[in-house]
Amino acid sequence: xxxxxxxxxxxxxxxxxxxxxxxxxxxxxxxxxxxxxxxxxxxxxxxxxxxxxxxxxxxxxxxxxxxxxxxxxxxxxxxxxxxxxxxxxxxxxxxxxxxxxxxxxxxxxxxxxxxxxxxxxxxxxxxxxxxxxxxxxxxxxxxxxxxxxxxxxxxxxxxxxxxxxxxxxxxxxxxxxx
Amino acid sequence: xxxxxxxxxxxxxxxxxxxxxxxxxxxxxxxxxxxxxxxxxxxxxxxxxxxxxxxxxxxxxxxxxxxxxxxxxxxxxxxxxxxxxxxxxxxxxxxxxxxxxxxxxxxxxxxxxxxxxxxxxxxxxxxxxxxxxxxxxxxxxxxxxxxxxxxxxxxxxxxxxxxxxxxxxxxxxxxxxx
DNA sequence: CTGTGCATGTAAATCGTTACATGATTGC
DNA sequence: GCAATCATGTAACGATTTACATGCACAG
Numbered sequence: 001x002x003x004x005x006x007x008x009x010x011x012x013x014x015x016x017x018x019x020x021x022x023x024x025x026x027x028x029x030x031x032x033x034x035x036x037x038x039x040x041x042x043x044x045x046x047x048x049x050x051x052x053x054x055x056x057x058x059x060x061x062x063x064x065x066x067x068x069x070x071x072x073x074x075x076x077x078x079x080x081x082x083x084x085x086x087x088x089x090x091x092x093x094x095x096x097x098x099x100x101x102x103x104x105x106x107x108x109x110x111x112x113x114x115x116x117x118x119x120x121x122x123x124x125x126x127x128x129x130x131x132x133x134x135x136x137x138x139x140x141x142x143x144x145x146x147x148x149x150x151x152x153x154x155x156x157x158x159x160x161x162x163x164x165x166x167x168x169x170x171x172x173x174x175x176x177x178x
Numbered sequence: 179x180x181x182x183x184x185x186x187x188x189x190x191x192x193x194x195x196x197x198x199x200x201x202x203x204x205x206x207x208x209x210x211x212x213x214x215x216x217x218x219x220x221x222x223x224x225x226x227x228x229x230x231x232x233x234x235x236x237x238x239x240x241x242x243x244x245x246x247x248x249x250x251x252x253x254x255x256x257x258x259x260x261x262x263x264x265x266x267x268x269x270x271x272x273x274x275x276x277x278x279x280x281x282x283x284x285x286x287x288x289x290x291x292x293x294x295x296x297x298x299x300x301x302x303x304x305x306x307x308x309x310x311x312x313x314x315x316x317x318x319x320x321x322x323x324x325x326x327x328x329x330x331x332x333x334x335x336x337x338x339x340x341x342x343x344x345x346x347x348x349x350x351x352x353x354x355x356x
Numbered sequence: 357c358t359g360t361g362c363a364t365g366t367a368a369a370t371c372g373t374t375a376c377a378t379g380a381t382t383g384c
Numbered sequence: 385g386c387a388a389t390c391a392t393g394t395a396a397c398g399a400t401t402t403a404c405a406t407g408c409a410c411a412g
Contacts, residue, residue: 001273002371009280019391032275036373041393066391080283087273087292089299095179095265097210097325102187103318105258114265121267140281143343147275147336154332158325165321180399197363217400219365242363242407 001082003035004043008079011053011071018044018067028141031125031148044069052078100166108170115163122152122159179260181213182221186257189231189249196222196245206319209303209326222247230256278344286348293341300330300337 001009010016010024018041025035044067047053052075058066071079096118103111126149133145179187188194188202196219203213222245225231230253236244249257274296281289304327311323 001276006276009276012280012283017391018393019389028279029276031270033271037392038374038394039372045393060391079280083277083280083283084288087277090270090272090274092209092268092270093211094268096268097322098179098184098187098207099261099265100322101206101316101318102190102257102261104316105190105261110262138279138282139347140279140344143340144275144278146340147333150336151329151333155325155329158328162321162324166318169317195363196365197361214401215364216366216402223365238363241409244363 003039004047005079005082006033006035007040007043008047008052008071008075011069012076012079015068015070017069030128032144047075103166103170106170108167111167111170115159115167119156119159122156126152181217182225183257183260184211184213185218185221186225186230186249186253189247190254190257193246193248195247208306210322225253281344281348284348286345289345289348293337297334297337300334304330
């Protein structure tokens, strides 16, 4: 699923402008996928060319003109076909966790700070998910929200309960260096 | 942290060939970062140019020649400097979860199959982590392993306990369609 | 006799972000 | 006055993957 197909998917939920699609990426696909204007607008132009979406211009007096996109029947069919494909495996990349392999090069304070910030980062994630999903959203979206919260809560718990394992290690290094 | 710096980091743990570094990505950075030969070899050549690693050729009779890389003092310093930087935020992208937003386009069987495969995928992840981290590895690596297992276990639990939320939804659609 | 492991590398293609370009409006 | 929101787009750049190119050894 690339930006192109996700734009198509978002348009199955209702007409939208490129700007609104970008917001949908932030709201509905929150923490799951992000896309910049630099990828959304070209995708939308290409989809229009291929007749998978149609576009009507709305002139506005006090704002720049809008281009409102709607998915076509052909677009809907293409998207449903895309959904049939086997999903690609998840991709996860964490700078913080990769750094932790090399904690022996860091001071205890640095490790502590890194862990604190990582925990805080996950807590912010949870807040963003909770406020974004309370009440509003389809059952599927609530399910996904709950998933995000469950996984991040587990991460926080693990970090809090086991951080001493790598902090203690650094302590020893500090002591040994004296 | 790009491939370049991770190669440097892996070389702080001992000399290695490009081929062995690739394996280290799979073993030590398992599920955290992957890199292909197409990125490792050019990175190693560049690092050699910059004198951050040194390279000695080992001719082998029954195998192609090896190039064994060692990190230099300058390389070690550069890597430690890199570690001081604020880590970039995590990146997570899941095709499967993104697909789930659009479960209303899928049949109940498809949803069930997708969930089964996703759970199985996480279970395989956990097996890979467990076998890879039992006994061997530094405390930091064991900590990371434990983290991976904790997070994935939570994911599996959530999926098992809440899958009915999106499966039930599909049921209703099927029934309504009759 | 076929697949897997060892071993290195290049070039093209992919997919995306960042920065740039433009400009009005509204809230603090 | 300054930041944020609305609104669209292009071009350059970046990082990495994929496919290609080559080749021997060993196990099943």
